[in-house]
Amino acid sequence: MLRSIIAGFLIVLCILGGLVGYRAYEFLSVPPQTPGETKTVFIEPGQSFDATAAMLVAEGVLRDAEGFKLLAKVTEKSSRVKAGEFEVSTGWTPMRLLDYLTTAKGVQHKLSAPEGRTMRQIAKAAEEAGLCSAQAFLRAASDPELLKKYNIPAENAEGFLFPNTYLFTRKRADDGTYVVEAMLKEFWKQADAVWPGDKPAGKALLAFVTMASIVEKETGVDAERPRVAGVFANRVAKGMLLQTDPTIIYGLGEKYTGNITRAHLEDPANPYNTYTRPGLPPGPICSPGLKSMQAVANPEVHEFYYFVANGAGEHIFSKTLDEHNNAVNKFQRKKSKEKKE
Numbered sequence: 001m002l003r004s005i006i007a008g009f010l011i012v013l014c015i016l017g018g019l020v021g022y023r024a025y026e027f028l029s030v031p032p033q034t035p036g037e038t039k040t041v042f043i044e045p046g047q048s049f050d051a052t053a054a055m056l057v058a059e060g061v062l063r064d065a066e067g068f069k070l071l072a073k074v075t076e077k078s079s080r081v082k083a084g085e086f087e088v089s090t091g092w093t094p095m096r097l098l099d100y101l102t103t104a105k106g107v108q109h110k111l112s113a114p115e116g117r118t119m120r121q122i123a124k125a126a127e128e129a130g131l132c133s134a135q136a137f138l139r140a141a142s143d144p145e146l147l148k149k150y151n152i153p154a155e156n157a158e159g160f161l162f163p164n165t166y167l168f169t170r171k172r173a174d175d176g177t178y179v180v181e182a183m184l185k186e187f188w189k190q191a192d193a194v195w196p197g198d199k200p201a202g203k204a205l206l207a208f209v210t211m212a213s214i215v216e217k218e219t220g221v222d223a224e225r226p227r228v229a230g231v232f233a234n235r236v237a238k239g240m241l242l243q244t245d246p247t248i249i250y251g252l253g254e255k256y257t258g259n260i261t262r263a264h265l266e267d268p269a270n271p272y273n274t275y276t277r278p279g280l281p282p283g284p285i286c287s288p289g290l291k292s293m294q295a296v297a298n299p300e301v302h303e304f305y306y307f308v309a310n311g312a313g314e315h316i317f318s319k320t321l322d323e324h325n326n327a328v329n330k331f332q333r334k335k336s337k338e339k340k341e
Contacts (some may be wrong), residue, residue, distance in 0.1 A: 036091015038281040039244065042172040043084040043101070051082055052101075061088050061097060063218075068094050077102045084169040109169040115163040115289030116216050118250070122161055122287070126179050131168055145175065150184040150193065153202045159284025162186040167278045194293045212288035212296045217246035223316055226297035231307055231317065233299045235286035242274040251287035 021116055039059050043052055053069050056062035072078035084106030088097060090317060111129045113122050123137035131137075141157040143241060152160050161183040191199055200208055215229050235242055248264055249256050251272030265275045274283040304317040306324035311331055318324035 036089035038087055038089055040257045041086050042082050042084065042090055043081060044172065045247050047083065049078040049081060056097070061090050061092065062094060068098070071095065072098060072197050082106065084292040088106055092308050106169050110233070111166045111168060113161065113163050113166070113287065115292070117163065118286050119156060119158040119161060126176060131170055131173050131179050132176040133186060136174045137179060140176035140180040143177070146181065150188065151201060152184065153206045154283055158186060159213050159287055160184055161287045162190055163287050163289050190290055193290060206283060207280055209288065210284045210294045210297060213284035213286045214242070214244055214246060215295055216288040216292040217286055218244060222291045224315060225291050226298065226300040226306065227302065227304065227317060229295040229299035229303050232304050234303070234305050238305070239278070241278060242280070244274050246287055247274045247281045
């Protein structure tokens with residue numbers, strides 16, 4: 001009798017063991033779907049592994065949260081799962097999924113912000129890159145606390161969003177703070193190449209970046225930037241109006257249609273009209289690059305007060321108004337001749 005009971009018990013144990021073994025085999029080797037479907041999942045910073053497992057089940061890339069947690073515990077990987085955005089597949093086994101979430105960098109989104117772009121243009125680029133909405137970017141760029149944190153002496157970050165190509169791990173929430181913050185950090189990182197020692201602050205910093213933004217918009221030739229900066233330095237020192245078109249264009253905003261009219265030049269209501277208002281405009285008109293900032297920090301010393309485009313991408317510099325007018329007339333005649341031909 002005892003032997004039959006023991007034999008029966010052993011048979012039950014074998015059956016249970018077989019079931020457990022089969023269940024384990026099925027869990028480890030059979031994905032939720034075949035063929036799989038790509039899914040995008042987000043793991044937030046500080047998110048618990050339990051919450052991650054539950055989220056993966058909800059997204060359909062995992063069938064058994066408890067089994068996944070046990071697998072992570074046995075392999076000692078539960079603490080190695082990274083935060084970020086990940087593209088995973090419902091055709092992956094739990095082991096492959098766990099390996100990926102503990103080793104992959106996640107999806108990186110590229111933001112290209114070339115020199116000379118305005119804050120609104122960068123906001124649009126951030127939206128197109130899928131990082132955040134343009135509105136969220138602009139809110140962050142005008143956040144008083146964030147501006148204070150990075151010593152930005154203005155009501156927004158215009159001019160201080162350093163031009164570069166950035167790679168970001170996207171956030172689930174529509175928040176532009178992490179994008180703006182990265183660009184402000186880059187500004188101060190690059191500032192070491194402009195000011196190796198003490199750096200300007202307050203009004204002096206704002207004036208510097210404003211001037212650098214004007215230089216950025218006035219020429220695309222790096223070799224000319226110190227000379228252009230020298231022209232504006234000379235005009236400021238002599239109390240002359242800056243008379244620079246890019247500031248008018250910035251002040252016009254969406255009203256600018258591609259042509260500057262005499263009415264635009266004479267408009268006293270445009271706060272960025274450097275043809276009617278002395279000194280610098282209220283703030284930067286774009287994000288200047290490193291070359292423009294270095295040019296303003298070390299402008300070329302010369303006696304030029306004027307410059308005009310030569311039609312070939314560079315400029316003709318003049319010391320007197322008569323010289324400048326002759327250069328302008330020469331360029332206009334050349335342009336008129338080219339049109340006729």
